[in-house]
Amino acid sequence: MLTDEFGREVTGVRVSLTDRCNFDCVYCHNEGLGDTRGPMDPQDDEMGADDVVRFLEVAAEFGVDSVKFTGGEPMLRQDLEEIIRRTPDQMEVSLTTNGTFLPGRAEALVDAGLERVNVSQDALDPQDFAEITKSGAYEKVIEGVDAALESGLTPVKLNMVVFEHTAGYVPEMVDHVAENEGLQLQLIEYMPELTGKPEWNIDIERVHDWLAEKADDIEHREMHDRKRYWINGGMVEIVDPVENPTFCANCHRVRVTHEGYLKGCLNRNDDLVSMGDMDRSEIRAAFRDVVANRVPYYGEYMIRNDEGEWEINDKYIEEYAGA
Ligand SMILES: Nc1nc2c(ncn2[C@@H]2O[C@H](COP(=O)(O)OP(=O)(O)OP(=O)(O)O)[C@@H](O)[C@H]2O)c(=O)[nH]1
Ligand code: SF4
Numbered sequence: 373m374l375t376d377e378f379g380r381e382v383t384g385v386r387v388s389l390t391d392r393c394n395f396d397c398v399y400c401h402n403e404g405l406g407d408t409r410g411p412m413d414p415q416d417d418e419m420g421a422d423d424v425v426r427f428l429e430v431a432a433e434f435g436v437d438s439v440k441f442t443g444g445e446p447m448l449r450q451d452l453e454e455i456i457r458r459t460p461d462q463m464e465v466s467l468t469t470n471g472t473f474l475p476g477r478a479e480a481l482v483d484a485g486l487e488r489v490n491v492s493q494d495a496l497d498p499q500d501f502a503e504i505t506k507s508g509a510y511e512k513v514i515e516g517v518d519a520a521l522e523s524g525l526t527p528v529k530l531n532m533v534v535f536e537h538t539a540g541y542v543p544e545m546v547d548h549v550a551e552n553e554g555l556q557l558q559l560i561e562y563m564p565e566l567t568g569k570p571e572w573n574i575d576i577e578r579v580h581d582w583l584a585e586k587a588d589d590i591e592h593r594e595m596h597d598r599k600r601y602w603i604n605g606g607m608v609e610i611v612d613p614v615e616n617p618t619f620c621a622n623c624h625r626v627r628v629t630h631e632g633y634l635k636g637c638l639n640r641n642d643d644l645v646s647m648g649d650m651d652r653s654e655i656r657a658a659f660r661d662v663v664a665n666r667v668p669y670y671g672e673y674m675i676r677n678d679e680g681e682w683e684i685n686d687k688y689i690e691e692y693a694g695a
């Protein structure tokens with residue numbers, strides 16, 4: 373197991389397989405390098421299945437025991453089943469998807485080795501859903517969640533970004549997961565710094581307070597020190613990374629962009645290492661380097677100045693300027 377200089381073991385990898393997507397969510401922050409191509413444009417820059425598998429095999433050598441496949445929309449990759457099938461056995465395999473392609477394909481993914489799925493569902497009303505995602509696929513997503521449950525991918529986590537357009541749905545979604553066995557809710561803090569619309573932000577502390585009042589039990593998950601609220605038998609987890617040093621202090625994942633760049637932190641682009649045409653031993657060295665250079669974003673890379681505002685730590689300014 374590799375550990376960075378802040379004592380954070382790297383136990384997981386998060387691999388973006390494409391930046392293409394059939395949705396155009398108003399809050400999307402284009403994980404990866406922030407490419408702006410349309411959903412159906414060419415895919416020459418995406419890592420091939422062999423590249424993904426080679427990387428995963430190297431990560432497995434270092435004791436990494438979980439992989440999360442993301443996008444864009446990872447199910448646009450027709451070779452997703454192949455990639456999952458070839459993922460080292462020691463890794464728990466999970467997927468984050470918008471859910472539209474799960475009907476008719478969930479079982480094949482399970483057969484290939486998929487163990488868990490997170491499906492974005494930001495509203496319980498087709499019109500609001502369409503407004504947020506710029507897609508008319510509400511029914512398909514509902515079918516997708518059902519297909520995942522029927523294929524045994526439980527618990528299915530429903531991912532909901534909490535911001536102006538969705539905050540009103542939180543109570544209904546909390547009831548929804550309590551009433552439907554196999555579902556869990558994951559409330560994701562809106563990231564204004566990545567989406568450029570600060571006016572849509574909702575104070576996530578208000579959501580914590582509201583859930584705490586209702587909760588029968590509250591747990592802390594080690595990963596990111598995330599809080600989990602149990603309400604009427606349903607589980608609600610909060611993902612609240614923004615300006616949260618505790619979240620970053622408990623971050624155990626290295627990221628890979630769809631183009632094959634290793635990256636120690638989701639929020640930084642100045643720590644990228646391209647795996648390009650690297651062979652296995654070069655990937656090993658690159659993985660060690662990226663882990664060695666990992667820095668908790670909030671609390672070390674971003675620090676508070678005398679006025680209490682966040683700014684980049686001087687120590688890293690040169691690298692950032694050169695990115
Ligand atoms: N800043 C930051 N945001 C993260 C991190 N991990 C997850 N997120 C955010 O949380 C959202 C949902 O994450 P998911 O891909 O569903 O998975 P997860 O919650 O991280 O993982 P599991 O609970 O293991 O399924 C992502 O789109 C990110 O916005 C992280 O390490 N740093
Ligand atoms: S489904 Fe995900 S990747 Fe696609 S536009 Fe929405 S947030 Fe972005």
Ligand code: SF4
Pocket residue numbers: 596613619620621623636637638639640667668669670
């Ligand atoms: S912002 Fe960076 S360091 Fe913080 S939790 Fe996310 S990926 Fe980890």
